[in-house]
Amino acid sequence: MAIDPRNYDLDELRAASGASPAGGAEWPSEGDAERGADESAQSDAEAADRPAAAAAFESSVTRDLVAMDHQGGPLDRPYLPALPASLSAEALIFEWLEFLVLQAGRESVADALAFYESVGWLGNDAAAALEAYLTGIDDARANADNDLDADDHRVSLHYVARLASIAGR
Template sequence: MYLDPDDYDAHELRRIARDTQRSRDRTNGHLEDRSPFRFDNPLFDKGRRPASEALRSSQLEQLLLHQSRGEDDSVTKPYLKSLPDKYGAERVVFDWLEFLVLKGGFKRAMDALQYYQTVGWLTDDVEERLRDYLLGFSAEVEDPTELDVDDHLLSLVYVARLASMV
């Protein structure tokens, strides 16, 4: 039976692989899990990157795609002069702000927006609107951490994505 990996999530594929291997082992009288997809398999870990690194790599590729799609090479600051009025754009805004709050907490998210305005990624009006959206977030983060360079690069991807929707 052929399984198309695109039809399943990663956990489901791992379960299928384990079940297949276990059924093979039962025919030989063995019950141990010899799945090549188990987490402690050194062959599986060789080319594996942490999920956060893979996500950031994917986001940076998207940033390059957004940049290469521009018809003219005159990308100027501020990159995001206004927030798009589309539902999809609002979803991107909420995802971005949720990322900032869950990673760094409410105060650091506010500081990040101010920083992005200072370096010219956002206009004053966009920063103000984003702060208004941010006031709607009430989640307390147990262990907030400082935002690092990768987090700011991911924010730049969100800015580019929103700028492409205007």
């Protein structure tokens, strides 16, 4: 099922993706999406200090957010009121939480989930369920001294969008 971009705040997506029009230019038209994705892939390929898998994932996130940006419609919050009940959703949830825990440790992830709930990315039920999942995740490789940055939150928004698409929102 495709992500329904009508459920997302376009300004929030733009800010989360780090995208901004250069020199005060207008946001690209729908026909420019493919060209923008190609340019994004080129800039990702040029970043030699990142692993290829990380560059490919970031490029995928950017393409998804650009695609959502080119759609219009009424906004509905929260984006993810409750977690979808499926095996694929559960695998995605564990993948997302593991990513966040490895980035900054469990305590920072709990703070991030509370923040996502406060800004409307998650509903009360989704936040509570994610907290329950989080109690079962611990990894010795976690970088607890690190803080989650804007890129990490952008990845989280991508996971929220993917889970919302599984839920049919």
